[in-house]
Each structure stands twice: as C-alpha cells, then as structure tokens.
Amino acid sequence: MPTQHPVTPGGNYDVVICGGGLAGQTLARQLKLNNPMLSILMIIKSEMPLAWNDFKVGESTVEISAFYFSEVLQLQDYFKNNHYKKFGFRYFIGDSTGLPASRPEIGLSSYAPYDSFQIDRGVFESDLYFMNLLANVTIISGASVKSVALSDSGGLHTITYQEDDGKTMYEAQGRWVVDASGRRCLIQRSLGLQEAPETACNATWWRVKGRLDVDDLVPREHTYDDYFMRVANRSRFYSTTHLMNKGYWVWLIPLASGHTSVGIVTTEAIHPFDTYNTYEKSMKWLNIHEPVLYTHMQQFEIVDFLKMKNYSYGSKQVFSTDRWACTGEAGLFTDPYYSPGSNFIAFENSMITRMITDDINGEEDWKPRVAEYNDFIINMNKWLTRSIQSSYTYFHLDIVIALSFIWDVAAGWSFICPRMFNSIYLTREATTDMKEVTLRFFSMAYNVEDFFNEWKQLTPNNYTFSFIDYLSIPFLRKIYDRNVKKGKSTEQLKAANEQNLVDIEIFVQCLFWIALEDVYPEMTDLVSRKPWLNAWAITLDISSWNTKHLFSPDTPPADISETYTQLKSLFINRHKSIAAHVDDFNYSFK
Ligand SMILES: Cc1cc2nc3c(=O)[nH]c(=O)nc-3n(C[C@H](O)[C@H](O)[C@H](O)COP(=O)(O)OP(=O)(O)OC[C@H]3O[C@@H](n4cnc5c(N)ncnc54)[C@H](O)[C@@H]3O)c2cc1C
Numbered sequence: 142m143p144t145q146h147p148v149t150p151g152g153n154y155d156v157v158i159c160g161g162g163l164a165g166q167t168l169a170r171q172l173k174l175n176n177p178m179l180s181i182l183m184i185i186k187s188e189m190p191l192a193w194n195d196f197k198v199g200e201s202t203v204e205i206s207a208f209y210f211s212e213v214l215q216l217q218d219y220f221k222n223n224h225y226k227k228f229g230f231r232y233f234i235g236d237s238t239g240l241p242a243s244r245p246e247i248g249l250s251s252y253a254p255y256d257s258f259q260i261d262r263g264v265f266e267s268d269l270y271f272m273n274l275l276a277n278v279t280i281i282s283g284a285s286v287k288s289v290a291l292s293d294s295g296g297l298h299t300i301t302y303q304e305d306d307g308k309t310m311y312e313a314q315g316r317w318v319v320d321a322s323g324r325r326c327l328i329q330r331s332l333g334l335q336e337a338p339e340t341a342c343n344a345t346w347w348r349v350k351g352r353l354d355v356d357d358l359v360p361r362e363h364t365y366d367d368y369f370m371r372v373a374n375r376s377r378f379y380s381t382t383h384l385m386n387k388g389y390w391v392w393l394i395p396l397a398s399g400h401t402s403v404g405i406v407t408t409e410a411i412h413p414f415d416t417y418n419t420y421e422k423s424m425k426w427l428n429i430h431e432p433v434l435y436t437h438m439q440q441f442e443i444v445d446f447l448k449m450k451n452y453s454y455g456s457k458q459v460f461s462t463d464r465w466a467c468t469g470e471a472g473l474f475t476d477p478y479y480s481p482g483s484n485f486i487a488f489e490n491s492m493i494t495r496m497i498t499d500d501i502n503g504e505e506d507w508k509p510r511v512a513e514y515n516d517f518i519i520n521m522n523k524w525l526t527r528s529i530q531s532s533y534t535y536f537h538l539d540i541v542i543a544l545s546f547i548w549d550v551a552a553g554w555s556f557i558c559p560r561m562f563n564s565i566y567l568t569r570e571a572t573t574d575m576k577e578v579t580l581r582f583f584s585m586a587y588n589v590e591d592f593f594n595e596w597k598q599l600t601p602n603n604y605t606f607s608f609i610d611y612l613s614i615p616f617l618r619k620i621y622d623r624n625v626k627k628g629k630s631t632e633q634l635k636a637a638n639e640q641n642l643v644d645i646e647i648f649v650q651c652l653f654w655i656a657l658e659d660v661y662p663e664m665t666d667l668v669s670r671k672p673w674l675n676a677w678a679i680t681l682d683i684s685s686w687n688t689k690h691l692f693s694p695d696t697p698p699a700d701i702s703e704t705y706t707q708l709k710s711l712f713i714n715r716h717k718s719i720a721a722h723v724d725d726f727n728y729s730f731k
Pocket residue numbers: 159160161162163164165184185186187197198199200201202206284285286287321322323324325344346404406449452468469470471477480481482483484486
C-alpha cells in the first residue's frame with residue numbers, strides 16, 4: 142500500500158480540493174493526467190480508503206460519464222475488470238399489480254455499441270484514492286474544511302481545516318480552490334449562491350445482499366417466452382431498471398460487490414416523503430405501490446439504508462475568474478432519473494481542468510470563457526431538472542412517457558453527447574460556431590416540454606405497447622451513430638449539429654400528429670394531410686394555433702413519413718383490434 146506524503150500545515154499548493162468523493166477524486170486524477178507537476182492538496186472529511194463496499198449512491202452511468210471515466214480518465218480497463226457493464230436503461234410502466242411481463246417495457250434488446258457501467262461507488266472512490274496517492278496528490282483524510290477565505294485581489298485563497306481529533310487547526314494556501322464537498326456546499330453557502338428547487342422530490346435507497354433480478358419476478362414458463370426471448374441472453378439483470386407509475390420510480394441496479402441497489406424516488410406532491418422515509422415505511426410503501434417486487438424482496442437481507450429529502454437544487458454561479466470553482470454536488474444537483482450526476486461532474490471537471498491548466502501556463506484567455514462555462518452548467522441543470530421533474534406526473538401514461546423518453550434521449554445524444562465526446566465545450570471557436578443551432582434547439586425544447594404537459598392532461602391513454610427497443614428505432618439509431626462518436630473535426634461537428642436540428646424538427650412534427658390523433662381522433666382530415674408545422678409552436682390548445690403561428694413555419698418542409706411510421710408503429714390502440722389499427726395506420730398516409 143502506498144504511504145501518504147507528509148503534509149505541511151500551512152503549505153502552498155497550485156490547487157486545494159475540498160472533499161474527495163466522486164467529484165474531487167476524479168478531478169484530482171484529471172488534473173494530474175494533464176499536468177503531473179501540479180501540486181494538489183485534497184482534504185477529505187471521510188476517512189479514506191472507504192470501507193471496501195461503503196454505500197454511496199450514484200451507480201449508474203450513461204454515455205457521457207462512461208466516456209469521461211473510460212477515455213478522459215483512462216480507466217477503460219479498470220472498469221472492464223472491476224465493475225459491471227450496463228445493459229442500458231429499462232422502464233416498466235404503469236399498473237404495478239401485474240408482473241413486469243405484462244407492463245409496457247422500454248429498454249434495449251442487445252447491448253449498445255458504446256459501453257457504460259454500473260459503478261460500485263465505494264469501491265471506485267477508494268481505488269481512485271490510491272491512484273491519486275500514487276500520482277503524488279497530497280491527501281489528508283479524516284479532516285474537515287472549516288472555512289474557505291477567497292481572495293478577490295489575485296492573491297492566494299486560504300483554506301482552514303481541522304483533523305478529526307478536533308485539536309489542531311491548519312491553514313493551507315491555494316492558487317485555486319475547488320469545492321468538492323458534496324452537499325456541504327462550502328462555497329455556495331458562504332457566498333449565498335444556492336437556488337432552491339422548484340419541485341420537491343425525495344428518495345430513499347438501500348442495498349440488499351445478492352442478486353435481485355427483475356426477471357425473477359416473472360415465472361420461467363412458456364407463457365412468458367416472448368418476454369424472455371426479446372432481450373439478449375434472456376436477461377435484463379445488468380440494466381438500470383425502473384419500475385414506475387404516477388409520481389414515482391423504483392430503481393434496481395446490480396453491483397459488482399454482489400449487492401443490488403434499490404431506491405424509491407418520488408415527487409412530494411404525489412407521494413409525500415413521510416410515507417416512506419424509513420426502511421420499514423419504504424417496504425410498506427412498496428407493498429402498496431409495487432407489490433410484486435415487495436413480495437419477491439422478502440427473501441433478501443438488507444445491508445444499509447439511506448434517504449434524501451428535496452434532493453435537487455440550482456446555483457447562480459459555479460466557476461469564477463477569481464480562481465475558485467465548485468464541482469459535483471458542491472455546486473448543484475439535478476434529478477437522478479437519467480443518471481446525470483456523473484455527467485455534470487464530467488463537464489465541470491473538464492472545464493475546471495482547462496481553466497487551471499491555462500492559468501498555470503500563464504494564458505489569460507480562459508477568463509472570458511468562465512461566463513460560458515457557468516451558463517452551460519447552470520442552464521443544463523435548470524433545463525434537465527424542470528423537464529424531468531414535470532414528467533413524474535405522467536410516468537403512468539404509456540404513449541406520453543414513451544415519446545417523452547425518446548425525445549429526451551434524442552435531444553441528449555444530439556446536443557449534449559457530442560460536447561463530451563469531442564470536447565467542444567472547451568474552446569470558444571467551436572461553441573460559437575454551433576451556438577445558433579444549439580439555441581434554436583433549446584428554444585424548441587422548452588416548448589416541447591410544455592407540450593408533454595398539455596398532452597398528459599388530455600390523453601385518454603388509449604395507446605400502449607409491449608416493448609420498445611429504443612435503439613432499434615431507425616431514426617433514433619441514426620442520431621446515436623452520428624453523435625455518440627469521438628474524433629470529429631469542427632466541420633464535421635457543425636454539419637452533424639445542423640443535421641441533428643433537422644432530425645429533431647421532424648421528430649417534433651411527428652410528435653404533434655401522434656398526439657393530435659390521440660387527443661382529437663375526430664380531426665382525421667387534418668391528420669391525414671399533416672401540413673408542415675412551426676415546430677417551435679406545437680400545442681394542443683387549438684385556440685392558440687393561430688396566435689402561435691403553428692401553421693406558418695419559417696423552415697422548409699421535409700418528408701416526415703419515415704419517422705412518423707417508425708414512431709406510430711410502436712403503439713397500438715388498446716381498444717381496437719390489430720386489423721383496425723392497421724387500417725388507421727394506412728389511412729394516415731392516404
Ligand atoms: C437518489 C439519487 C440517485 C442518484 N443516482 C445516480 C446515478 O445513478 N448515477 C449518477 O451518475 N449519479 C447519481 N446520483 C448523483 C451522485 O450521487 C452525485 O453526483 C455524486 O455522488 C456527487 O459526488 P460528490 O463528490 O459531489 O459528492 P460526495 O460523493 O458526497 O462527496 C463529498 C466529499 O466531500 C467530503 N466532505 C464533506 N464535507 C467536507 C468538509 N467540510 N471538508 C472536507 N471534506 C468534506 C466528503 O467526505 C466526501 O469525500 C444520484 C443522486 C441521488 C440523490
């Protein structure tokens with residue numbers, strides 16, 4: 142085991158990192174990979190290494206965080222050897238009294254081309270701790286930062302900390318100070334930068350010993366052959382599984398340490414926290430809302446239990462030209478529904494690394510980028526939090542939640558993924574080149590979010606499905622293949638960005654027509670014509686079609702028939718026979 146380097150109380154460092162959870166440890170690694178000569182002090186309240194299988198939430202990764210861990214932090218082999226490869230997201234929707242096999246399912250049928258992982262967080266953070274020690278990061282664990290005195294005159298920042306024996310105070314100086322103290326939010330609180338969440342959402346989570354597999358809720362009988370045969374190896378175990386219904390989702394995540402992580406996440410307005418905020422209450426809650434899972438869980442031994450009330454929050458500023466920055470939950474936190482926590486860490490750490498590297502190299506041009514970096518992180522947090530948390534109210538509506546999921550992944554792969562895979566957020570030139578298209582996308586996205594909220598009020602929820610393998614929808618697969626890809630030139634990125642907006646605009650047209658057929662089935666004439674729309678103005682409020690200029694688009698029409706057919710054919714009307722459904726479908730393109 143490597144020995145710690147002696148700590149100099151009152152020493153000076155290029156960077157002082159307060160906190161050493163996922164955000165702090167990955168930042169230290171990234172900084173050292175970039176510049177091994179950088180002097181870094183990391184002060185961590187928790188005693189390191191953590192217990193071998195210490196329980197920390199945040200296990201599931203998606204393409205962005207997987208790219209960051211594997212490629213930016215060069216941990217590809219480490220992940221392959223120490224953590225599970227993830228079998229994508231999986232959602233079982235609506236009526237929870239039946240078996241998963243009888244609920245509409247969205248998921249993958251085979252592994253996605255780009256690997257992501259289920260991380261055992263306690264294991265990962267302890268392993269990072271040893272890697273960072275070996276890279277000569279000075280680490281003091283079992284010590285709390287008590288205050289951070291920020292210099293606004295170009296001088297050094299002063300960080301005061303105390304070891305857990307409570308006896309001695311130390312002062313360290315840093316040219317840069319990065320707050321990675323998680324929900325302690327040292328800098329945010331002292332500068333009054335935190336913003337309260339718009340919506341209250343809460344969670345409890347715990348681990349059980351052994352393999353809790355959603356497929357074990359379904360008997361291995363011929364009746365369920367379809368259910369088992371539609372996924373690779375007849376197993377969904379390695380997915381991040383969501384069992385969901387109005388106002389909540391319950392996660393199941395497998396961990397390489399031999400445990401399964403289970404969590405309940407709800408919006409307070411529908412499932413108040415005090416109905417499940419202890420382990421006993423959580424089990425009682427499961428018995429009411431997910432009885433099939435509850436019954437199966439009786440045979441599992443609980444390992445630990447944690448909870449969090451009101452988990453999301455925003456911020457007014459996370460980076461400063463005065464050489465301080467916040468990363469991870471020390472800055473802000475969105476909603477965990479799409480596992481974006483590590484994505485934020487990936488972007489924040491990469492921006493911080495870029496600012497610090499430029500500053501230490503004596504370059505000044507990082508300063509004008511700080512405002513853009515702040516805008517990107519803060520606005521992404523606002524957008525995601527708002528759009529995810531409003532969707533909790535339609536988690537039980539088959540067609541609405543399915544198309545909202547497809548919209549979210551199409552948007553994420555098109556406009557967020559390429560930024561990480563090609564580092565385009567790091568240079569002004571690339572972001573400026575792509576800004577106009579990206580802004581047009583976001584103004585459309587806010588309207589689409591309102592559209593889903595209108596739709597949820599009006600839908601009779603007649604349309605349903607058995608299984609949507611989202612990567613096998615050709616238009617979505619094209620978006621994935623185009624964007625989940627590294628090594629593009631700026632020209633290629635620009636071209637892809639423009640094509641993404643074209644594809645997304647077509648998708649939004651289809652979304653409108655499918656929703657219209659669902660809500661106003663009598664409008665057959667209009668639906669059969671499907672005139673090209675102003676995709677920035679879609680609404681189901683007929684009285685505002687004219688004022689919003691819905692039928693006066695300022696973009697040239699494109700052929701939507703292929704995408705429409707791909708999307709519409711995912712659903713069947715539960716009140717009609719298959720033959721009638723096919724008739725309807727043909728009518729749409731007469
Ligand atoms: C319900 C839920 C589910 C989630 N699921 C996912 C998921 O599936 N995937 C995903 O990517 N993310 C997920 N997240 C988010 C993820 O948990 C966070 O992004 C991540 O844990 C944040 O890491 P961090 O390093 O910022 O904070 P932490 O991991 O909390 O680390 C904080 C560090 O600061 C130290 N510290 C605290 N106070 C002080 C002090 N005064 N002085 C010195 N050190 C201090 C602590 O000891 C610790 O080392 C989820 C979050 C929630 C709430």
